[in-house]
Amino acid sequence: MQFKDPANQSFASLSPAVWRASTVVFDNFEDFINRKSRQPDGYSYGITGTPTSRQLERRVAELENARHCVVLPSGQAALMTAVMAFVRGGDHLLISDSCYGALKTFARKWLSQMGVEVEFYPPTIDAGIEALIRPNTRMICLEAPGTVTMEMQDVAAIVATAKKYGVKTMMDNTWASPLYYRPLDQGIDLSIEAATKMFGGHSDLLMGTISLNDADDYAILRETQSILGQNTSPEDCFLVLRGLDTFALRLQHQSASTREVAAWLAEQPQIEQVLFPVLESDPGHAIWKQQFSGNGCLFSFIFKPAAEGAISAFFNALQHFPIGASWGGTHSLIAYYPASQQQARAFTPTQEAIIRISIGLEDADLLIADLQQALEAWQQSAG
Ligand SMILES: Cc1ncc(COP(=O)(O)O)c(C=O)c1O
Structure with a gap:
């Protein structure tokens, strides 16, 4: 893949450009007035990213066989944002007991204080998850194998139950990575990677990605990322693009x-x-x-x-x-x-x-x- 400078078509290199921007500037008054309509893919303000983060998002989406991807400043930010985008007070949230610890702490200390019914389920519950579904169950969080204790989850059985009851699923896929498991192909709605680990690969940055297929959910996620102020450094995006090579x-x-x-x-x-x-x-x-x-x-x-x-x-x-x-x-x-x-x-x-x-x-x-x-x-x- 070659990268051309849009301002100078005679220049091309193998390295992507690092585009920095707090401010996006507009050609005319109408474009400025309509800037929000550029989301979720376009550019309206630095918070939602620059061409460097978009390039990384496209690259991760390809790996995950996803239509869309949102990069976040850490794996934990990706896990948290995936939940914050879709879960509200009054909803029931099921989290595997071997999910990443900080996600569990966030659910226990924050979400449950905001009226979310947080329930941790045994990681090896498999098809037994059906017994835990309530009328207000909104999302199931999975991670396989689990953090530290390494329990495998029967993802297929949990996805089948979630689909039956119209419950969203998100899976932390960092261990296998899309090289060895593609959650979206198996019916998971949101596939999360801590890019801090294998994608970056050199122990020198933190980043997370959420990949998905649904266009409406993508728009919601992009807005949530923006509203929570979760900007990812273009230099770090460059480093992860390099890591992905x-x-x-x-x-x-x-x-x-x-x-x-x-x-x-x-x-x-x-x-x-x-x-x-x-x-x-x-x-x-x-x-x-x-x-x-x-x-x-x-x-x-x-x-x-x-x-x-x-x-x-x-x-x-x-x-x-x-x-x-x-x-x-x-x-x-x-x-x-x-x-x-x-x-x-x-x-x-x-x-x-x-x-x-x-x-x-x-x-x-x-x-x-x-x-x-x-x-x-x-x-x-x-x-
Ligand atoms: C499985 C898993 N998911 C998510 C995270 C969080 O990633 P980050 O450190 O980028 O917040 C980690 C970090 O240790 C992890 O091991």
């Missing part, structure tokens, strides 16, 4: 290494359980195999019970895994989620502390060797 290659490599490291870890005597639907032993394996065509670069695991201090000995022995809570970048990362966090949840597959690993572009053998020596440090402290 290597996205598929990075994910294919990271995905294969993740399978290798997770399978190895599952065999180690210090490990109680690896939470990763790709493994045949995982309770979500059958659904993952049936509905997804690949895996993301993230998995979790649980240690066998051991003396206090063993987990910190493990973390502090690691040489190639920086400790950090994000994922999807070129560098591997590791994070810790204490047992109290699982125990505070209504529906969780474990009451134990969870360790989560994001696999980057490093050599898988190097990562395995690092984990091996850190497991030995765990063993020594475990007693």
Whole structure:
């Protein structure tokens, strides 16, 4: 793809232009008066974006097989905006208990104070979701596999129920990404990606995207994005466009290494359980195999019970895994989620502390060797 400068047709390059604008200027009085009619695709004020964000939106829409896309300044902004656009006081909102934590906090602390009936449902409820539908159910939020605990959801069964009752669905698809799962093709209304992770891919920005097919909903989303003041930096859009050039290659490599490291870890005597639907032993394996065509670069695991201090000995022995809570970048990362966090949840597959690993572009053998020596440090402290 080549990018031409509209003002100078003899110039073309392989890099998109970074268009900055707080203000959009107009050719004449009538265009200014009618500026709002340019939405949802056009340009009327900086808040709704510039040609740089539109270009990224078109590119993500292609990946998602979507007609429309809206970029937002973070994955959390995308999740929140998707709900804010369609859910009102008096509505019933169903959220999977393993959805991204900040979305749950937003629903619990804000939406429920605004008269929304917020209900968290067991992630593995599958077709049983039908029993939770109320006359005022407006939206179902899904994420598969779930944040940290990695439960798979039967998306097909939930979508079938939602369609039967005219309930909107939104799905956080960041783990599989459109490379390995396309929610809209499966009947989900709003597909959300934290572009912070694989799309950006270099741990240096935050961004989110909402992709959808319905034109009326797109207009509502664009207005909500604008009214909530959610502008996305054109420089960051440029960086995500650049990230998308290597996205598929990075994910294919990271995905294969993740399978290798997770399978190895599952065999180690210090490990109680690896939470990763790709493994045949995982309770979500059958659904993952049936509905997804690949895996993301993230998995979790649980240690066998051991003396206090063993987990910190493990973390502090690691040489190639920086400790950090994000994922999807070129560098591997590791994070810790204490047992109290699982125990505070209504529906969780474990009451134990969870360790989560994001696999980057490093050599898988190097990562395995690092984990091996850190497991030995765990063993020594475990007693
Ligand atoms: C699955 C998932 N969705 C959404 C988000 C939120 O993305 P952001 O950090 O860009 O707000 C995250 C971030 O960790 C995530 O892991």
